[in-house]
Amino acid sequence: MNKTIGIGLVGFGTVGTGVWETLERNCNLISNRSGIEVTINRIAIKDLNKARLAQVDIDLFTTDWLDLVNDPTVDIVVELIGGTTTAYDIVAAALTAGKPVVTGNKALLAERGQGLFALSNEHNTPIHFEAAVAGAIPIIKAVQDSFVGNNIESMAGIINGTSNYILQRMTEAGLGYTEALGEAQKLGYAEADPTLDVNGWDAAHKAILLTSLAYGFTIDPQKIYVRGIERVRTMDIEFAKQLGYVVKLLCVVREHVDGTIELRTQPSFIPASHVLSNVNGVYNALAIKGDAAGDSLFYGKGAGKEPTASSVVADIVEAARNTLTKDVKHRGFLPYKDKGELMEIEDTSTPYYVRFDVTDQVGVVAEIATKLADAGIGISGTHSPVDPNNPDAAFVDMVFQLHTCRFGLLKETLKKIESLSCVNSRPVVFRIESLS
């Protein structure tokens, strides 16, 4: 005899609809596998008049989320509205009411997770958030459970599908950034407001969550280094290709011998031979290295209705199991280190590719190279795109490939170079990642 667990769904957009459909389609499978009947008993939405799926009983809907949280037929609250304000209130209310929460809201947890996880602990009521990072890929479970016995040495991931799609189209079809973004929006891969996707913050929010889980401390989003793909140009991608690299928006997390954690998100050159370079479109992948497990890779669909629903449903079943066994234990995140030990971005070191917007005049290369030499930064190559039919045509772009140095040193030096009269704007910097 199966037990029944009632769900309250807050938000009925793309993912909410996906959760509804998945629970409908695979209800027998889920109850067979888990011994639990999961039913959606309430759905909170903003506007009752908005057209909804015909199959959903209109009586399930409410515009009052508090009504849903307090509904005695709701055992588990699933928050899928996004944002960090109302969503916070909903999750806090559910936890306070002792109702386990399932959420896919990475911004909420990365920006205001500390308060919610503390509430979760106080009320001994879990928050599940597999869907917050990398869609269908069970990466939270991997870091939190499967790698529990590992010192995690490093993580490197492509965890924003929108920017990955845009970079892929720029790479494969030679599209410009604006054109590729437009295509992604047209296909539904990018939101009408794609800001958080293309400025790196969606990926950074996910990286913050993974880093907290791996290293046990709360991370202040203000303190981490995040750059997006807005300034990537087709010529950067072309240069990368010539040098044997592919341009990806990469999150890098690494523990250093002094215990500090390097955490950064930026467009990067990664070796074309590395498996991450073949992660295309809306797919995500995360490479994790543990001291026991060694190198591992998790790959799958990083976003979208069904893949995200897959993780939400897995979390619902886990929450339901725990609820039924009265095991309403804390499964959010509790820091076990009092203060963060993030490495200053200035102290991180890689090789770099830097593009300068210059005025073509005799001495440009010498002036820039001299500043780099004065700082002790080695140059492994420099180039400007030249029309073979007109090698003397004026150019406006000049790229330098630089040896490994402290990012702080590079920053200072680039500031000095910016002040040269022949340099017209802030240089564009890509990390070159060896991923070894």
Next chain:
Amino acid sequence: MNKTIGIGLVGFGTVGTGVWETLERNCNLISNRSGIEVTINRIAIKDLNKARLAQVDIDLFTTDWLDLVNDPTVDIVVELIGGTTTAYDIVAAALTAGKPVVTGNKALLAERGQGLFALSNEHNTPIHFEAAVAGAIPIIKAVQDSFVGNNIESMAGIINGTSNYILQRMTEAGLGYTEALGEAQKLGYAEADPTLDVNGWDAAHKAILLTSLAYGFTIDPQKIYVRGIERVRTMDIEFAKQLGYVVKLLCVVREHVDGTIELRTQPSFIPASHVLSNVNGVYNALAIKGDAAGDSLFYGKGAGKEPTASSVVADIVEAARNTLTKDVKHRGFLPYKDKGELMEIEDTSTPYYVRFDVTDQVGVVAEIATKLADAGIGISGTHSPVDPNNPDAAFVDMVFQLHTCRFGLLKETLKKIESLSCVNSRPVVFRIESLS
């Protein structure tokens, strides 16, 4: 204040030592993350006189596993001795005593799991077996928990590191099978008795477990199709390469529209462009396709001391958590379908590559081709390796690349071909997998 959980370790070979070392090395990390102090309180071994790690207190050892199971300081029993006889008794005794079991024993669970899972259910005491499949890769958790809301459409995996290493060395270094096997044994990648690794059964045991979890029924190992790599020759690998394929020992699981499950393990040609073709050495990978999650891939170290210990420790922590919250629920596998619905191997269809050992005489190709034509099997190519300096030299091998047909039809036809006087032994068959 952390809680303490006592472990009884049965078996202290490679993996047992790895578990000990991992728990020692990362004890703070594990207790910080889980709130649980895990200590190994007893270790059962065969021979007390065998030299053991100096760091282990000799008082922990016993030669009586029943003594260990009954020890009140042992909350969780970890079975790492392998085999299907004594190991069965140990696991059964632990479950009967209400002590959760962690095991990495794929043969035990695939051959005799039905009885153990029933005991687990009867005594409401879980069996955890992440380490039984694919070493450090959390693939049991993925199929059992993360994909719980998915109808699993297919799985394809490279899940035996030993045979994968041998095939890789044959591919990269042109070694013969015997030579590559010898190298693997020398490097510790193959056991002194490598039978289960090279005959496909180690992989098949893992595939049986995954298939049971995915489709909910107990599988009779007698009824599945398993072929190993013993008859793979360097020339097969060469032909594969020429045709754009790589030879891998592949497990294939697929649900068909009639609800039957295709399950087979055999050396296969897979496209060189597919990500699985780049899974080398002792690495494992499993591609899973779910109706919600879409295509996913899990990759990591498939065997070895530390990677396997990583999964054992993860299971220990999960079992410890459940024990402390009195949530000693069933987490083994309970079939929810009464009888299996395996597809007969004869009813599966792929293209094939078939190598015949022939006597070089005029008419060989015609005789074989006629038999194939009579059966309605299309030929897309036929070839024998010919020395360019001596194109008329006698050959003994003749390969045919065949179009998709029922395996049953191919088998019958090959039997007829075998009876031809020009054919000297049983043909060697490889599946050609599109993996799409």
